[in-house]
Amino acid sequence: MSISSRFAVGVHILSLIEFNKDGVSSSEYLAESVNTNPALIRKIIGMLKKAGLVEVHPGIPGTKLARSLSDITLLDVYKAVNVVQDNELFNVHESPNPKCPVGRNIQNTIIPILSAAQLAMEKVLGNVTIEYVVKDMLEKEKIN
Amino acid sequence: MSISSRFAVGVHILSLIEFNKDGVSSSEYLAESVNTNPALIRKIIGMLKKAGLVEVHPGIPGTKLARSLSDITLLDVYKAVNVVQDNELFNVHESPNPKCPVGRNIQNTIIPILSAAQLAMEKVLGNVTIEYVVKDMLEKEKIN
DNA sequence: TTACATGTAATCATAATAATTACAATTTAA
DNA sequence: TTAAATTGTAATTATTATGATTACATGTAA
Numbered sequence: 001m002s003i004s005s006r007f008a009v010g011v012h013i014l015s016l017i018e019f020n021k022d023g024v025s026s027s028e029y030l031a032e033s034v035n036t037n038p039a040l041i042r043k044i045i046g047m048l049k050k051a052g053l054v055e056v057h058p059g060i061p062g063t064k065l066a067r068s069l070s071d072i073t074l075l076d077v078y079k080a081v082n083v084v085q086d087n088e089l090f091n092v093h094e095s096p097n098p099k100c101p102v103g104r105n106i107q108n109t110i111i112p113i114l115s116a117a118q119l120a121m122e123k124v125l126g127n128v129t130i131e132y133v134v135k136d137m138l139e140k141e142k143i144n
Numbered sequence: 145m146s147i148s149s150r151f152a153v154g155v156h157i158l159s160l161i162e163f164n165k166d167g168v169s170s171s172e173y174l175a176e177s178v179n180t181n182p183a184l185i186r187k188i189i190g191m192l193k194k195a196g197l198v199e200v201h202p203g204i205p206g207t208k209l210a211r212s213l214s215d216i217t218l219l220d221v222y223k224a225v226n227v228v229q230d231n232e233l234f235n236v237h238e239s240p241n242p243k244c245p246v247g248r249n250i251q252n253t254i255i256p257i258l259s260a261a262q263l264a265m266e267k268v269l270g271n272v273t274i275e276y277v278v279k280d281m282l283e284k285e286k287i288n
Numbered sequence: 289t290t291a292c293a294t295g296t297a298a299t300c301a302t303a304a305t306a307a308t309t310a311c312a313a314t315t316t317a318a
Numbered sequence: 319t320t321a322a323a324t325t326g327t328a329a330t331t332a333t334t335a336t337g338a339t340t341a342c343a344t345g346t347a348a
Contacts, residue, residue: 002228004305005235011254012237016246026324033244034237037307042325058325059315074257084146089265091149091336093156093178100177102160105281110155113218113272121233121265128257137249148336170293181338186294202294203346235305295344305334313326318319 006081009034010044011074014053014130015137017065024062044081051080069134075126089121090114150225153178154188155218158197158274159281161209168206188225195224213278219270231255233262 012034017025027038027045034041045063048054053072056063065072078084092111096103156178161169171182171189178185189207192198197216200207209216222228236255240247 002232002235005237006305007234008236008250008254008258012240012246012250015250016244019244019246028324033241033247035239035241035247036237037309038325039308039310039327040306043327046326056325057315058313059323061315061324063325074254088146090151091146092152093149093180093337095179096156097177097179100160100163101285102156102163102281103177103179105284106152106156106159108284109277109280110152110218113268113277114152117265117268120268121261124257124261124264133253133257136253137246140249140252141245150336172293181340182294183296183339183341184337187296190295200294201346202344203292205293205346207294237306289348291346291348293344293346295342297341297343299340300338301336302338303334303336305332307331307333309330310328311326312328313324315324316322318321 004083006044007078007083010048010077010081011130011133013041013044013048014065014072014077015134017054017063018069018130018134026061047081051076053077053080069131070129072130073126074128075122078122078125087111087115087118089118148227150188151222151227154192154221154225155274155277157185157188157192158209158216158221159278161198161207162213162274162278170205191225195220197221197224213275214273216274217270218272219266222266222269231259231262234258
């Protein structure tokens, strides 16, 4: 089990749009960097658009960022691409036996805990911006 | 995508062993409460045993806790049942294009962030014991 | 030796993912 | 007006993971 790479690809797309801000970031161009096919990129871009993170129009080549770099967090991307629903990071068995004191309470007892764990993870993502990601990549370029 | 219910079932099993500490917790007994089949329970119990959380012996009916309730955290269970490997909660696309500054840095830039997010989630689990879970279930029984 | 429980491998149906193909809809430029 | 290029989106496929199930070998105790 792991969270869909749509999320990492979304971050990749937004970062590359910034790196290529003076050029045209078509789905084919982005797909070459991600190393996948343009249709998948367009699907993810569609989700980013729906979330208000990018601007893109049918027939017009290229995608632009709709917000400043410092105003887009990894949590925004994560939410945009629907990799995990609220309260659904953890799968809880569906039909425990209500005749048993554990069976009839397990869900109500652990779901709040699991939800808190999920929120703690998401909070970390919320504290990282695409601006940081881009700057970090530039740093790594300098070093190498 | 979501984390396997093996984890929630593991918590269920340990809690029920405690509730039933004066009786015999066979895989069939546990399976009835979880509402699944005994083979799956035995598989999960095998993992809990390997992690030193329970005692169980071939041919001898029943499973016992190997540690005190207050010394077993949800993180112990999570680790025991192998629902998520270290650094693998998030899937990162495998072969980004090394000719692109984003493609050649995306992994090194986001993996530490994703790892920190995963650890934050796991830390929450590490702060909750089976003792708390059992007590909370008892509380909920009183109320209802 | 018989009955019963655990340990474990194998099989199967289902669901999710990512890759891919295909094509309609839209825009721009010739 | 037409042609070319791009986005939007649905459908298909191969692969993988999960959970349910079956089967049976192994081990214990009466």
